[in-house]
Amino acid sequence: MATPLSGAQIRQTFLDFFAQRGHQPLPSASLVPEDPTVLLTIAGMLPFKPIFLGQQKSEFPRATTSQKCIRTNDIENVGRTARHHTFFEMLGNFSFGDYFKSQAIAWAWELSTKTFGLPPERIVVSVFEEDDEAFAIWRDEVGIPAHRIQRMGAKDNFWNSGPTGPCGPCSELYYDFHPELGDDHIDLEDDTRFIEYYNLVFMQYNQDIDGNLTPLQNKNIDTGMGLERMAQILQKVPNNYETDLIFPIVQTAAKIAGIDYSTADESTKVSLKVIGDHIRAVVHMIADGITASNEGRGYVLRRLIRRVVRQGRLIGIDRDFTTDVAETAIALSESAYPNVRMKETVVKSELKIEEERFRKTLDRGEKLLEEILNRETKQISGKDAFELYDTYGFPVELTEEVAIEKGLTVDMKGFEAEMQAQRQRGRDAHKTIDLTVQGTLDTLAENLQGTEFLGYKQPSTQAEIQLLLVNGEPVDRVEAGTDVQVILNQTPFYAESGGQIGDRGYLSGEDLVIRVEDVKKESAFFVHFGRVERGTVRSGDKVTAQIDLSCRRRAAANHSATHLLQAALRKIVDEGISQAGSLVDFDRLRFDFNYSKPLTSEQIQQIEEQINTWIAEGHQAEIAVMPIADAKAKGAIAMFGEKYGDEVRVIDFPGVSMELCGGTHVANTAEIGLFKIVSETGVAAGIRRIEAISGASVLEYLNVRDSVVKDLSDRFKSKPEEIPDRITALQTELKNTQKQLEAVKGQLAIAKADQLLAEVDTVGDFKVLVSQLEAVDPASLQKAAEQLLQKMGEGAVVLGSVPEAGKVSFVAAFSPAVVKQGMQAGKLVGAIAKICGGGGGGRPNLAQAGGRDASKLSEALTEAKNQLKAGLVK
Template sequence: MPTPLSGDRIRQTFLDFYAARGHQVLPSASLVPEDPTVLLTIAGMLPFKPIFLGQRPAEFPRATTSQKCIRTNDIENVGRTARHHTFFEMLGNFSFGDYFKEKAIAWAWELSTEVYGLPADRLVVSVFREDDEAFAIWRDQIGIPPHRIIRMGEADNFWNSGPTGPCGPCSEIYYDFHPERGDDSIDLEDDTRFIEFYNLVFMQYNQDLEGNLTPLQAQNIDTGMGLERMAQILQQKPNNYETDLIFPIIETAAKIAGIRYTKADEATKVSLKVIGDHIRAVVHMIADGITASNLGRGYVLRRLIRRVVRHGRLIGIEQAFTTDVAESAIALMEKVYPNLRSREPAIKAELQVEESRFRETLDRGEKLLADIMSGLPKGGEICGIDVFELYDTYGFPAELTQEIAEEQGLTVDMAGFESEMAKQRDRSRAAHETIDLTVQGTLDKLGGQLHETEFLGYTEVSSSARVTVLLVDGKTVETATAGTDVQIVLDRTPFYAESGGQIGDRGYLSGDEVVVRVEDVKKEGSLFVHFGRIERGTLAVGDRVTAQIDLACRRRAQANHTATHLLQAALKKLVNPNIAQAGSLVAFDRLRFDFNLARPVTPAELQQIEDQINTWIAEAHGAQVAVMPLVDAKAKGAIAMFGEKYADEVRVIDFPGVSMELCGGTHVSNTAEIGLFKIISESGVAAGVRRIEAVAGLAALEYLSLRDQIVRDLSDRFKAKPEELPDRITALQTELKTTQKQLESLKAELALTKSEQLLGKAEAIGNVKLLVAELGNVDAESLKTAAERLLQKLGEGAVVLGSVPDPEKVSLVAAFSPSLNKQGLQAGKFIGAIAKLCGGGGGGRPNLAQAGGRDASKLPEALNTARQQLEAELAK
């Protein structure tokens, strides 16, 4: 058997082996790839994709790395199989047009057998079914018997990094755990016997969207050895999880749960493995700048954290624990990835926030889901409406519902869930889009008869156009007269249609005898729909009109749109380089920018951002607008919105040295045209998503003018200079607080005076006294003080008081002496039940508790019930 090696030693041995053979050792790239079309770094070759595509020259002809990777396509198998992971390290050696199949195969065999010491008779290889060259190298040069070289199809032995990009046939090396079963029928899909640990990809082609293969300029090598898999082999463990790369994390989780892994049942082991795997992924994702959100990679992070918390609950961990297992993971990997320790505060802060939020969601959702499942027979199905309600109302993830259901032997109507989601999207669209759905339907029917609208608005502010469609109330008409609201499609237009967050242009359409005021423009497929009202004359299909945009509105929109680009650039520069857009609005009077960030932007940072943007404005950066192939735009570093679908040709808005984005909107030609930028507010709009609202250009001047008028008005009222206002207001606030305290003190004294008059009404029951009474309109705090004082004077006993501070509010308080507590009477439980009679609730400590209600008319009944119940209890 081979000599056991630690995971760290396996990694270093690999890198040293290829460094000795002329490979440049490079550090792992970030899990956030440069390529915006890819969510996360999924393979060791991804950082080299531009080199393989010929878009960027290679600095070295050969390279070797240990690349951290994330894949979630098989997330349901994590912990259930011996070797599925979300986070893993891929050891790789790469050739950029240097060596090819012969050396790649020879070195892979030498490393596996001579360096790692794997017995040759325990190794089996696979090749692509049409790759006779690789087959011959393994057979004739390496000496592997032909029956141990298995030809396989595209699904197994033709590698690509996605639907498009570099690809090629591959050859894989498998380790045989059970050679005693013989070679008569080698089945490499039998993962109880074989494990694939080294994949050699012969990168020869580029694949386009249609699946066509084009030979690359140079033949390249891309290999990947799974570190965790090699650790399992060399450390002779039954699975990857019990190697020294993961098991210490599992032991930490088990200790927190108060269990021993070796004594645990299979379900508990699965949960421990999920925690061990996912926490490795989580700490690296946060360390690389990813924050939890409901979008893209942020959602992947949130889902992994939630699965950690969920599986912690399954094994009995009720307290917060994710930061403790994260510490174990950081300590385990910080020598190789020192950024984990430097980013430790961010990692733990993100985990604390997400765990706290999800525990609240779990508490609500699990109870509701349990109720739903309790009414189903064994093997039953949870209906899609229930799944949707859990998701939509309580924030309970649909995939978690599915996971829990499967654990209970139930199925989930995911088709029904998706149907409900589609209905919600339709409702949302109808609520948020002003384009009438009947208009949309009519245009869909006419789609085959119409040519797309030619957009002229990047270069022209007015143009001649012909009316091709005229609609009233969503129905096509031939003519429409003055006073009618219409929707118009033109063959060509300078009007910008709402898209990319920018609202549509306003303006006029005019002809010989007709004027139409255009209030909005929206895009329906390839058609621009102009929404407006005929102010004079009659408009008919086929008429020629002059389309003239409102230039003042366009300039405002342009200023605000360019300002959003500068805002994103400033956020990336000053707050976090991994910030990405999560939504935006560009209107004539303001702008709004949503972005992923797990914390608020501080006031100091907001000021820095504002100052930086105004500096860029003053520097008068000129815009460079170009249309180019998408691949070229990405190679230049243009920012793209993740998840957005782009055409092969894209429009790039570049303010050199400041911002470069893919964008179809309208912009200023020079930042100086913006004039001024001012942030209005910063807030949270969803977990992990922040929002900045701002104004630019004339809108900023109007905003500041209004604020100046307010300041002048306050100065007149307070008879103070503007700079004196903060101190004057602070003094008034202090004076008000003092007055409020005095008033509260007087109220309390009044309540005590009223309450002491009630002492004579206390009734004796055995050795204790009972006082139940109403104290008019006394506030809750004074009522509590009165109850405490009365109980002190009564000695052993119980005091229950009620009041009506305002017509729609009831206050209740109960104070019980220690002797009553010993009898089992608790003030919190007692007063909470009484408050329900008034349409409310509450509780507190056994000796003192408060409650409230909404129905003041029920207070006498509630107090009478309290007296009767206490009399009965105290008489026992």
């Protein structure tokens, strides 16, 4: 075996190998795919979907990439097996109608054995059981013994994207970790012996709805080599997690937890591996623009972050730590993916916010568990245990431990049933790469015509229903009360695009009404999402398609306002400003732009005034379709994230704004009415966001604020212009009152503390006082400790209190002589706080800490007294 290569060297070696053989190296696509049918980029071939479908011609006959990927369908195996991951890099070489099986196999063998130096006798290959051609190439051209070529069924070695579309057999290369076991019984499912590291997909067929295979005119090659798996092989480590791609992150987490990975038990190692894997995933997801939420890819991100925090808690990390391990992940990735360092601030900010939020959620989970324990007499149900796990991130193992202490059991079969149901939902969502636009439309595309869009000029039209879908499946008829997706031959409805949401409205016929709530474009089809309000709808029905004109007007006003906003920003703030995202809704608009600092209040006012001036001037819109070269020559600005063909649509408000845009717009700026900026904030490093309203929404906005001002005027008995001064006066009065209250609390605490002087012990040459004060806040507790130490002289004071339910406070104050004796207040108070489920620290002479378990306060104070006695008697 050759000298072990680093992960970075493996990546570059692969790309160089294929670049030298005529492949165009291309950068990794974002984890946010352009394909709307896929939540995240889950394979190296996904960015080339339109090429494989024949919808787009490739600029190059051959390409090679290292693609970032995210998969969460087997998330429960992460850290438990040697090579399951949520984030991984797929090294790929692709042929678009160029070379095929013989060349792909020859290069795969050359790369494996000569470039990477894998011993040929350690490689086993698999082929589809009916693919005699691939079998013969491996045996006759490459020279692999026939018994080391395994024929396998369609489940393992026939790749397809869905029920229809491009597909074909594949051939996989496996590395044998234990060749000494011989070739008598080769079981490629034995992942303790074999690891699949390279998959060659031969796209040579098109599959129709009946499962019939027709040879493709252009045969393609799609391959994938797992970077982490090849690193495990070449670096001779027992699993992917101990490669240089991940192990430094694992070590960082272990250091924070005070753990030696080499001597840790298996469950601790699993937690550390999960942290290592998931942190890589979340760093790249956030850097690619994903933010945590409760929907879609934002939910995937939130779930991964929460799993990291939970695993940290399991191994004893009792502080915020995700940004520390993220720094290691960023450092490991920045040479190949510079955007992770460029987005460092937003990555760490998002992690910090989510970690703090989830720690509070975990605390709530502990309270829910207590409620369940009080409610149950024999067993915690599987449903309750799963809710604790899934909603609150409460490990089922911990639920079991607490239950046993209370004399209860946990219905683990019920828990596993709930878990299995969730796993199945995950698998259903990630089962295949849907190259057929949710399977259905491309399946039926040959029998359907694309939807003709008439909405630029017509608000309504007569149309024919070409296809009805319920939950993505074609149906012949739909009854009232059912959610439905409708494909028409022509439509006035605008489909969501360019940041503008889809139109609303109705499809109506004889005794038939379908309320349309959204419209999206899938390939050449406009999909109308709605609900059958009345009657029965059938495929082939003739309907009147009518948009909601009020909604359309508001969306058009907001969309034109975004164009004016960009023009005003470039004029008033910086000519280099460009769009970084947008949302055009019926009631509001959002515009993201690249700028490194907040806008001043003067700039915001100037922007508003400029836009409202353009509105009042009544600039007529000039809309034209022209060659893209002509549009660019005229100075038209392209919209963020949009792809343009040879012909483009240009929206021009002469002298104000000219942009390439497919959205709906007002005919004259005067139709916008008014424009008002509602907020200006930062959303990422170097990205600012303006949220604004226009037209009727401005009046609604002003009415609400006018109502609030009137209410405040009544309450303060003041004129509107006097309200700010009244609030300032009240704030000053409140601050003074709070200061007086704090002073009283401190005096009361000191008065209580003076009574403790009778409890002072003598330890060696020092006075020692360890005691509890009832219901004293942390600040007052510190004052009391300092006051007591001053009265005692050379010595140590440790005080504990429960200022409010669920919280414990500690303070330690040591005199200089005690510190010189080797005792440190910070270390002592941090140690005893852990007993109460908390932590803290401070200076050697004065420190504070907190905890959550008040029932162990006495135990913690006893430990403090024991440590003082041990440390001061020398």
